[in-house]
Amino acid sequence: EVQLLESGGGLVQPGGSLRLSCAASGFTFSSYGMSWVRQAPGKGLEWVSRIDDSGGSTNYADSVKGRITISRDNSKNTLHLQMNSLRAEDTAVYYCVRGWGWVDSWGQGSLVTVSS
């Protein structure tokens, strides 16, 4: 069974930083592109970033470009999202997801709240 378990969310002040991690299991992690998708409270879904299976190719939404970095450690089956210069509008549940076209597996989500 595919499992994606996010960690690292929480409350952070505007301008602060946070690093999300996602522990993957139940599949060959190094064979899949991975992504982060977020959902602001009561709102729709936004694709934030994606990374290919080797970690050699990444893409970012314009709303986070220059502030967020996606990375992966295939030796540890782990996906990361380093978030800097956080803004109130970054407040959302962040989902670790398998896939970089369509998403066939989702984590349970990690809430990031940016507030003073």
Add this chain to the structure above:
Amino acid sequence: EIVMTQSPATLSVSPGERATLSCRASQSVSSNLAWYQQKPGQAPRLLIYGASTRATGIPGRFSGSGSGTEFTLTISSLQSEDFAVYYCQQYNNWPRTFGQGTKVEIK
């Protein structure tokens, strides 16, 4: 960026009835279109990819159609567990983009 527009925003349907949800892309996405279902407090679940291919474990009452810019998700006979929000998403271009969602509620 490709804008995905879903209609209607809310669909009121009685159990057992058919539901038809629409999704329109601002430019062609070929058949690179997925549908997801989301229930309150849960992560979304993949229903359809490739515009018409059901994901593993998805019941046959869910079907997708369309290509280019016009897509449809049909639920042939609504069950109680189908009342949820549905999102379409294109994966033809980066950034991947979602529609704003259609809420299917009990009539």
